[in-house]
Amino acid sequence: xxxxxxxxxxxxxxxxxxxxxxxxxxxGYHPTSVxxxxxxxxxxxGVFYWYFSSKDELLGEILRGxxxxxxxxxxxxxxxxxxxxxxxxxxxxxxxxxxxxxxxLYTLVQFAATDERFAPxxxxxxxxxxxxxxxQVAEAVEEGRVRATDPEVCAHAIIGLTxxxxxxxxxxRARPAGEVADATVDFVxxxxxxxxxxxLAGSGTGQATEAPGRR
Amino acid sequence: xxxxxxxxxxxxxxxxxxxxxxxxxxxGYHPTSVxxxxxxxxxxxGVFYWYFSSKDELLGEILRGxxxxxxxxxxxxxxxxxxxxxxxxxxxxxxxxxxxxxxxLYTLVQFAATDERFAPxxxxxxxxxxxxxxxQVAEAVEEGRVRATDPEVCAHAIIGLTxxxxxxxxxxRARPAGEVADATVDFVxxxxxxxxxxxLAGSGTGQATEAPGRR
Amino acid sequence: xxxxxxxxxxxxxxxxxxxxxxxxxxxGYHPTSVxxxxxxxxxxxGVFYWYFSSKDELLGEILRGxxxxxxxxxxxxxxxxxxxxxxxxxxxxxxxxxxxxxxxLYTLVQFAATDERFAPxxxxxxxxxxxxxxxQVAEAVEEGRVRATDPEVCAHAIIGLTxxxxxxxxxxRARPAGEVADATVDFVxxxxxxxxxxxLAGSGTGQATEAPGRR
Amino acid sequence: xxxxxxxxxxxxxxxxxxxxxxxxxxxGYHPTSVxxxxxxxxxxxGVFYWYFSSKDELLGEILRGxxxxxxxxxxxxxxxxxxxxxxxxxxxxxxxxxxxxxxxLYTLVQFAATDERFAPxxxxxxxxxxxxxxxQVAEAVEEGRVRATDPEVCAHAIIGLTxxxxxxxxxxRARPAGEVADATVDFVxxxxxxxxxxxLAGSGTGQATEAPGRR
DNA sequence: AATGAATGAGAGTTCATTCAT
DNA sequence: GATGAATGAACTCTCATTCAT
Numbered sequence: 001x002x003x004x005x006x007x008x009x010x011x012x013x014x015x016x017x018x019x020x021x022x023x024x025x026x027x028g029y030h031p032t033s034v035x036x037x038x039x040x041x042x043x044x045x046g047v048f049y050w051y052f053s054s055k056d057e058l059l060g061e062i063l064r065g066x067x068x069x070x071x072x073x074x075x076x077x078x079x080x081x082x083x084x085x086x087x088x089x090x091x092x093x094x095x096x097x098x099x100x101x102x103x104x105l106y107t108l109v110q111f112a113a114t115d116e117r118f119a120p121x122x123x124x125x126x127x128x129x130x131x132x133x134x135x136q137v138a139e140a141v142e143e144g145r146v147r148a149t150d151p152e153v154c155a156h157a158i159i160g161l162t163x164x165x166x167x168x169x170x171x172x173r174a175r176p177a178g179e180v181a182d183a184t185v186d187f188v189x190x191x192x193x194x195x196x197x198x199x200l201a202g203s204g205t206g207q208a209t210e211a212p213g214r215r
Numbered sequence: 216x217x218x219x220x221x222x223x224x225x226x227x228x229x230x231x232x233x234x235x236x237x238x239x240x241x242x243g244y245h246p247t248s249v250x251x252x253x254x255x256x257x258x259x260x261g262v263f264y265w266y267f268s269s270k271d272e273l274l275g276e277i278l279r280g281x282x283x284x285x286x287x288x289x290x291x292x293x294x295x296x297x298x299x300x301x302x303x304x305x306x307x308x309x310x311x312x313x314x315x316x317x318x319x320l321y322t323l324v325q326f327a328a329t330d331e332r333f334a335p336x337x338x339x340x341x342x343x344x345x346x347x348x349x350x351q352v353a354e355a356v357e358e359g360r361v362r363a364t365d366p367e368v369c370a371h372a373i374i375g376l377t378x379x380x381x382x383x384x385x386x387x388r389a390r391p392a393g394e395v396a397d398a399t400v401d402f403v404x405x406x407x408x409x410x411x412x413x414x415l416a417g418s419g420t421g422q423a424t425e426a427p428g429r430r
Numbered sequence: 431x432x433x434x435x436x437x438x439x440x441x442x443x444x445x446x447x448x449x450x451x452x453x454x455x456x457x458g459y460h461p462t463s464v465x466x467x468x469x470x471x472x473x474x475x476g477v478f479y480w481y482f483s484s485k486d487e488l489l490g491e492i493l494r495g496x497x498x499x500x501x502x503x504x505x506x507x508x509x510x511x512x513x514x515x516x517x518x519x520x521x522x523x524x525x526x527x528x529x530x531x532x533x534x535l536y537t538l539v540q541f542a543a544t545d546e547r548f549a550p551x552x553x554x555x556x557x558x559x560x561x562x563x564x565x566q567v568a569e570a571v572e573e574g575r576v577r578a579t580d581p582e583v584c585a586h587a588i589i590g591l592t593x594x595x596x597x598x599x600x601x602x603r604a605r606p607a608g609e610v611a612d613a614t615v616d617f618v619x620x621x622x623x624x625x626x627x628x629x630l631a632g633s634g635t636g637q638a639t640e641a642p643g644r645r
Numbered sequence: 646x647x648x649x650x651x652x653x654x655x656x657x658x659x660x661x662x663x664x665x666x667x668x669x670x671x672x673g674y675h676p677t678s679v680x681x682x683x684x685x686x687x688x689x690x691g692v693f694y695w696y697f698s699s700k701d702e703l704l705g706e707i708l709r710g711x712x713x714x715x716x717x718x719x720x721x722x723x724x725x726x727x728x729x730x731x732x733x734x735x736x737x738x739x740x741x742x743x744x745x746x747x748x749x750l751y752t753l754v755q756f757a758a759t760d761e762r763f764a765p766x767x768x769x770x771x772x773x774x775x776x777x778x779x780x781q782v783a784e785a786v787e788e789g790r791v792r793a794t795d796p797e798v799c800a801h802a803i804i805g806l807t808x809x810x811x812x813x814x815x816x817x818r819a820r821p822a823g824e825v826a827d828a829t830v831d832f833v834x835x836x837x838x839x840x841x842x843x844x845l846a847g848s849g850t851g852q853a854t855e856a857p858g859r860r
Numbered sequence: 861a862a863t864g865a866a867t868g869a870g871a872g873t874t875c876a877t878t879c880a881t
Numbered sequence: 882g883a884t885g886a887a888t889g890a891a892c893t894c895t896c897a898t899t900c901a902t
Contacts, residue, residue, distance in 0.1 A: 264899080436865085544756035688883075
């Protein structure tokens with residue numbers, strides 16, 4: 001692949017990606033045939049294989065593009081903000097806004113994570129996000145702004161929460177991203193309990209009472 | 216369907232479900248053919264269609280079974296515990312333990328949620344879990360044990376967090392469920408911030424596009 | 431592959447091989463599609479792939495069968511004949527008779543030898559034939575029945591001649607195998623020259639670019 | 646077609662033929678795509694169809710060129726040699742030398758002979774060679790230089806032997822053409838038997854004991 | 861209950877050929 | 882003359898499903 005494209009060619013390629021993303025998200029990747037995609041654009045089958053060497057490769061391209069785009073949105077949102085806690089918040093808000101504007105991509109990434117052929121690709125993208133977030137959590141811990149916790153677990157918790165709430169409230173119920181972000185940030189920062197004294201000190205199942213990762 | 220099964224028939228059916236679950240989780244639902252399943256069990260194709268009317272129906276059965284099994288595990292764990300916060304914790308721990316013992320089912324549910332034909336089924340199961348959790352959050356709020364928040368959002372946050380951390384730490388990295396549960400419960404209850412005074416008081420209201428009060 | 435076949439299945443498989451051999455020989459291997467074969471037999475496409483894992487595999491089967499069959503015919507013809515020269519003759523006659531009865535296979539083998547994917551298979555079969563013939567030539571030389579020559583070259587010459595004359599006279603012109611065999615055996619045994627004294631003594635050494643001794 | 650070509654055009658056309666011949670010989674005619682050829686030369690598809698009206702036509706050109714070239718080599722080698730036996734020998738030697746220098750063409754001709762669309766073309770070329778050789782055999786018989794045999798069968802025997810030994814020893818084992826020619830000429834002239842008295846007089850299968858073709 | 865065999869629509873992909881630029 | 886793009890029929894092969902035995 002890697003073809004030098006004319007402007008017209010670049011547009012075709014872009015159209016294919018856009019249309020395929022929509023169909024994959026709506027119908028599922030496997031149930032959507034190449035024929036369906038090219039028919040939808042009113043072009044011949046050969047066009048598809050002129051721009052992509054296979055259906056799998058197309059999905060790969062879509063996933064890579066999604067990750068690039070999300071990361072760019074996050075970094076642009078964070079800008080030069082010095083406070084790491086605030087950076088986390090800005091990252092969450094950017095992710096949710098991005099999620100709102102790219103519902104299809106979200107669905108596709110979710111699917112890709114469940115297919116052994118694409119899971120590694122998704123994993124790699126997730127690792128980048130985790131590393132970004134971890135750095136901020138670690139910094140915030142160092143500065144004493146947040147409780148001492150395992151930054152890796154925290155990073156996953158933040159990303160997982162954001163991801164899940166996006167799926168539930170933005171995609172399924174079409175709530176505005178801003179509102180969802182408020183709730184997410186609130187939960188991330190304060191957790192569930194009222195007051196400062198843990199009512200459940202000593203709870204647990206007899207296993208470690210501290211968070212894992214701290215040795 | 217609905218067939219009166221002999222003991223031998225019941226075993227056959229169970230074998231089919233078990234084997235298919237493993238293959239679906241490992242290879243993906245669509246890429247796994249009925250032939251692969253029956254060959255793996257050393258039986259003819261007719262057997263499959265004797266017990267299930269279609270491949271889709273089999274997946275439906277698997278998903279319904281998974282939800283029944285998870286809910287049973289949660290309810291057994293909660294038992295008669297009166298404290299709603301403690302009930303939430305017990306539910307989280309039960310879910311993670313279940314997740315540890317049923318990795319394949321977890322993967323399958325994740326996939327099913329991305330396919331428009333199965334998503335409704337998954338949704339219905341998720342709604343049950345959300346309603347269960349919501350009831351407990353609402354009760355905890357009423358009793359003043361947790362901050363006043365939208366119980367629905369909270370329920371989703373709890374479930375989302377649990378789900379995601381299960382996937383990352385139990386499935387991908389094979390950490391023990393107990394450890395992961397400790398961290399999850401900790402995060403759910405206390406959030407991220409240090410101390411009782413919110414450093415970010417004022418955040419979480421409106422879109423907060425201006426930097427919130429930083430010291 | 432390797433399937434336990436019922437009698438009905440064995441017949442189907444045999445029909446596929448027979449029909450495909452005829453089409454491959456008439457139209458060429460590549461130009462003959464699987465669809466053409468199954469349509470010709472009035473069965474569904476799946477039937478083909480029930481019995482053969484691919485079109486290539488089918489050709490392989492055909493070629494292997496041809497080699498087995500030809501070799502069996504030769505060995506049966508030679509029987510226990512003690513005279514090696516006579517054994518060579520019997521082999522030639524058997525080959526030509528076989529050729530007469532299996533024109534399609536001959537054409538197919540010729541093609542297969544020109545395709546890099548099948549050439550090794552053909553080569554292997556040819557090696558067996560060469561080794562058989564070589565043994566007889568060597569024995570004949572030892573017994574002083576034929577001129578001292580390189581048995582390997584002779585073996586190839588015999589096989590090549592037989593092959594070629596079969597193609598030309600039996601396949602293209604439909605002459606009876608017996609007649610062709612007489613001529614082939616005659617040429618193989620006596621060569622071209624009249625009398626016993628070589629008119630061209632001295633030739634056959636070096637590149638002989640100058641005219642050799644002519645009267 | 647028939648196009649007046651600029652020198653640059655003539656070179657392009659020649660390059661296409663050369664490259665295509667190599668790919669066809671290496672990969673097979675059908676499996677080699679036009680795209681592969683033009684990509685290999687770094688030109689666009691249009692170039693191909695500017696010089697040739699189709700892929701089949703290109704193969705036809707290659708085959709015709711091969712026959713022209715081989716015949717020219719033979720005629721140049723024979724020159725004005727008056728002795729017909731010697732002419733046969735010179736022809737064999739020229740053919741093998743040509744074969745050594747044009748392995749790809751040899752492979753291609755072999756293939757073409759097996760495809761019903763190209764077989765007539767190959768046939769026509771072969772007929773020319775047979776007629777040339779026949780004339781020489783007939784003359785040699787008339788002059789009493791060789792045994793009285795059917796000149797047509799002899800011609801085919803000579804050509805078949807030469808062809809086959811070229812394929813086996815020159816192409817597959819890369820032996821020098823001179824050596825192979827010595828063996829071929831020797832076999833053609835003397836056959837296999839030692840001495841002048843046929844040890845096998847009277848052998849045969851009860852069918853004609855004389856060569857076929859004589860009525 | 862169960863099997864091997866069969867179906868045939870439809871999948872992804874290729875490729876000779878054409879055409880606008 | 883030459884290119885990149887496009888065409889679309891045809892290809893090999895898959896697979897959920899059905900059926901005779």
